[in-house]
Amino acid sequence: xxxxxxxxxxxxxxxxxxxxxxxxxxxxxxxxxxxxxxxxxxxxxxxxxxxxxxxxxxxxxxxxxxxxxxxxxxxxxxxxxxxxxxxxxxxxxxxxxxxxxxxxxxxxxxxxxxxxxxxxxxxxxxxxxxxxxxxxxxxxxxxxxxxxxxxxxxxxxxxxxxxxxxxxxxxxxxxxxxxxxxxxxxxxxxxxxxxxxxxxxxxxxxxxxxxxxxxxxxxxxxxxxxxxxxxxxxxxxxxxxxxxxxxxxxxxxxxxxxxxxxxxxxxxxxxxxxxxxxxxxxxxxxxxxxxxxxxxxxxxxxxxxxxxxxxxxxxxxxxxxxxxxxxxxxxxxxxxxxxxxxxxxxxxxxxxxxxxxxxxxxxxxxxxxxxxxxxxxxxxxxxxxxxxxxxxxxxxxxxx
Numbered sequence: 001x002x003x004x005x006x007x008x009x010x011x012x013x014x015x016x017x018x019x020x021x022x023x024x025x026x027x028x029x030x031x032x033x034x035x036x037x038x039x040x041x042x043x044x045x046x047x048x049x050x051x052x053x054x055x056x057x058x059x060x061x062x063x064x065x066x067x068x069x070x071x072x073x074x075x076x077x078x079x080x081x082x083x084x085x086x087x088x089x090x091x092x093x094x095x096x097x098x099x100x101x102x103x104x105x106x107x108x109x110x111x112x113x114x115x116x117x118x119x120x121x122x123x124x125x126x127x128x129x130x131x132x133x134x135x136x137x138x139x140x141x142x143x144x145x146x147x148x149x150x151x152x153x154x155x156x157x158x159x160x161x162x163x164x165x166x167x168x169x170x171x172x173x174x175x176x177x178x179x180x181x182x183x184x185x186x187x188x189x190x191x192x193x194x195x196x197x198x199x200x201x202x203x204x205x206x207x208x209x210x211x212x213x214x215x216x217x218x219x220x221x222x223x224x225x226x227x228x229x230x231x232x233x234x235x236x237x238x239x240x241x242x243x244x245x246x247x248x249x250x251x252x253x254x255x256x257x258x259x260x261x262x263x264x265x266x267x268x269x270x271x272x273x274x275x276x277x278x279x280x281x282x283x284x285x286x287x288x289x290x291x292x293x294x295x296x297x298x299x300x301x302x303x304x305x306x307x308x309x310x311x312x313x314x315x316x317x318x319x320x321x322x323x324x325x326x327x328x329x330x331x332x333x334x335x336x337x338x339x340x341x342x343x344x345x346x347x348x349x350x351x352x353x354x355x356x357x358x359x360x361x362x363x364x365x366x367x368x369x370x371x372x373x374x375x376x377x378x379x380x381x382x383x384x385x386x387x388x389x390x391x392x393x394x395x396x397x398x399x400x
Contacts, residue, residue, distance in 0.1 A: 024096045029212055032089030036082040044078050053247040122178050130171040210257035211240030219265045227266040248336045274334035278346050281322030291359050298353035299329055304342040306330040321364045
C-alpha cells in the first residue's frame with residue numbers, strides 16, 4: 001500500500017501545472033460519465049439477459065419461465081454501480097489536485113461503511129430474491145394444479161399461503177442473522193407471545209387446525225350442496241378459519257371450521273346423482289298395481305327424472321285413510337332448486353295420472369261407531385230433524 005502511495009505521489013509531482021491538473025480532471029470526468037451512463041447499463045443488461053437465459057430459458061429447465069418483473073433489481077444494481085463509479089472519480093479528482101491525505105481519509109471512512117453497506121445490499125438481495133421466489137412458487141403451484149386433480153382451488157390457495165408465510169419467515173430469520181440480531185432471545189420472546197396468544201385464541205387456533213384438516217380430508221368443495229348438522233346450502237367459500245354456505249332462502253351461513261370438523265356432513269352432489277322420494281296415497285278400494293303402473297308411466301314423462309336408474313313405485317304403508325305409495329326416482333346434477341322443481345313436477349304428473357285412471361286420492365277419513373249398550377247411532381227422520389236438540393242434562397239422564 002505504501003509503495004502505491006509513493007508511486008502516486010511521484011505521479012502527482014509531474015502534474016505541477018494547473019493546466020495539467022485541469023486536463024486530468026476533464027479526462028477523469030468524461031471517463032466516469034461514459035462509464036456510468038453508457039457502459040454500466042449495457043453491461044448490467046447483458047448480464048441480466050444471459051442470466052435469465054441460463055437460469056430459466058435453457059432447454060433443460062423443466063418449466064416455463066415465470067412472469068417475474070426484474071426491472072426493480074436491475075435498476076438498483078445499475079444505480080449502485082453508477083454511484084460507485086462517481087465516487088471513484090471524485091476520489092481520483094482529489095488525488096489529482098494534491099489532496100491525497102483527504103482522499104485517504106475519505107477511503108478509510110468509506111471502508112468503515114463497507115460492512116453496513118454489505119448488510120444493506122444483502123438485505124435488498126434477500127428481499128428481491130424472496131419476492132422472486134414467491135412469484136416462482138405461485139407459478140409452480142398453479143402449473144401443478146392445472147396438470148393434476150389432486151389440488152382444488154381451495155387447497156391451492158391454502159398451500160400457496162402457507163408456503164408464502166414459510167418463505168417470508170425464513171427470509172426474515174436470515175435477514176436478522178445478517179444484521180447480528182440474537183435469535184435466542186427472539187425465540188424466547190416469541191415462545192412467550194405464542195403461549196399468551198394460544199391461550200387467548202384457542203377457538204381460532206382450533207378452527208385454523210380444522211381448516212387444514214378439511215383441506216386434506218376434502219369432504220366438500222366450493223359449489224357443493226351439503227348439509228352440515230341442521231344447516232343446508234351451497235358452499236360459497238372455504239377459508240382456514242370458517243366455511244361459508246348460502247341456503248335456499250339466500251341467507252349466508254358462516255360456520256367455524258372446528259364445528260364443521262366435528263359435525264355430520266352430508267354431501268348431496270359428490271356423486272352427481274341423488275335419489276328423491278314423493279309419497280302418494282290412494283283409496284283402499286283402488287287397484288294398487290294399476291295405480292303403481294299409472295304413476296310409473298307418469299314419472300317417465302318428467303324430463304328431470306332419470307331413466308337409468310329407473311324410477312320405482314312401491315307401497316310402503318297402510319295409512320289411516322289411504323294406501324301409501326312411495327315414488328322413488330333419481331336426478332343428476334342435483335341442487336336444491338332442481339330438487340324442488342322435480343318434486344313439484346312429479347306431484348303434478350302423479351295427480352293427473354291418477355285422475356285419468358279414475359283412482360281416488362282420499363281425504364283423511366274417520367269412522368264413527370256408536371256403543372251397542374246405548375243403542376248405537378240412530379238416523380233422524382225428516383220429522384225428527386225439526387225437533388229441539390236435547391240438552392246436556394238430558395244426555396246425562398239417558399246415559400244413566
